[in-house]
Amino acid sequence: MKELEKKLNYCFKDISLLKNALTHSSYANENRDEGMSSNERLEFLGDSVLGFATAKYLYAVNPALPEGKMTRLRAELVCEQSLYGVAADLNLGEYLRMGRGEERNGGRKRVSILADAVEAVIAAMYLDGGFEPAERFIKANILNPESIEAHHSVDYKTELQELVQQKSGQVLTYIPAGESGPDHDKTFAARVSLNGEVIGEGQGRTKKEAEQAAACEALKKLTNNA
Numbered sequence: 431m432k433e434l435e436k437k438l439n440y441c442f443k444d445i446s447l448l449k450n451a452l453t454h455s456s457y458a459n460e461n462r463d464e465g466m467s468s469n470e471r472l473e474f475l476g477d478s479v480l481g482f483a484t485a486k487y488l489y490a491v492n493p494a495l496p497e498g499k500m501t502r503l504r505a506e507l508v509c510e511q512s513l514y515g516v517a518a519d520l521n522l523g524e525y526l527r528m529g530r531g532e533e534r535n536g537g538r539k540r541v542s543i544l545a546d547a548v549e550a551v552i553a554a555m556y557l558d559g560g561f562e563p564a565e566r567f568i569k570a571n572i573l574n575p576e577s578i579e580a581h582h583s584v585d586y587k588t589e590l591q592e593l594v595q596q597k598s599g600q601v602l603t604y605i606p607a608g609e610s611g612p613d614h615d616k617t618f619a620a621r622v623s624l625n626g627e628v629i630g631e632g633q634g635r636t637k638k639e640a641e642q643a644a645a646c647e648a649l650k651k652l653t654n655n656a
Contacts, residue, residue: 437520439570440555440563447472447558449527451550454543456529466527469550472557476549479556480508483568494586494649496593507572510545516571517544522551586645593652594624601625604641620644 431448435441442448455468484507488500495503506512517523523538526547537543556564587604594600603626607619620640622630629651632643 431525434520434522434525438551438555438567440559440567442554442558444558447554448551451554452522452526452547454526454528454532454537454547456532456537457527460529469547472550472553473546474553475556476551476553477508479552479561479564480549480568480572483561483565484508484573486565487569487573493653494589494646496589498592499589510541512572513545513548514541517548519571520548522547586642586649590622590645590649590652593649604644606637607631607640622648624648 431442431445434448450467451469451472453466453469455470458466458468481504484504485500488495488503523544526538526543528537528543532543552564552567555567591602594602601624603623605621605623605628607621609616609618611617617633617635618637618640619631619633620637620643621628622641622644630644630646630648632640632645632647634640634643
């Protein structure tokens with residue numbers, strides 16, 4: 431357990447919580463005399479802690495991110511495959527307490543079992559030390575920049591379109607605003623207007639980059655004024 435605690439970067443005050451988080455239902459059923467319940471209740475709690483921490487992070491990290499995009503990105507970040515990746519990095523399967531039949535059937539490498547165990551461990555950390563250590567673990571292992579980049583390539587034009595479409599009759603228009611520099615190193619400028627009123631300007635190495643920059647500025651303005 432000490433080795434796993436080191437990987438988790440957290441030392442449990444109540445080690446029984448971690449043991450519970452690592453106890454699969456097959457083990458609990460085969461060893462009823464130990465009086466140890468499975469990690470299913472912890473998994474339920476951990477799912478909620480993970481969801482809240484992820485929503486909190488996405489809300490704070492990019493004020494221009496619309497609700498629909500945050501919802502999709504949260505779902506991708508906390509999906510079963512994502513959690514399985516965390517379990518694999520921690521070699522969590524090695525520490526699971528599992529029934530003999532489940533182990534023979536390859537349970538220690540089963541995606542669903544390992545993903546559930548990650549949620550259970552998050553809940554155990556939450557119950558033992560509060561939200562802060564659980565959130566710290568989530569940020570380090572699930573919400574790190576590499577994970578965000580893997581799931582999210584920012585498309586400000588699409589996000590701006592989704593935002594303005596929340597009201598009917600809105601018309602976005604992108605307008606070229608000139609170019610400068612030599613042919614081999616040009617800088618393009620663009621404006622974006624909403625219903626004829628300019629709401630963002632931007633520059634980029636290509637016309638598309640300039641439009642994205644203009645959309646980014648427009649998103650910041652619209653969300654700040656909301």
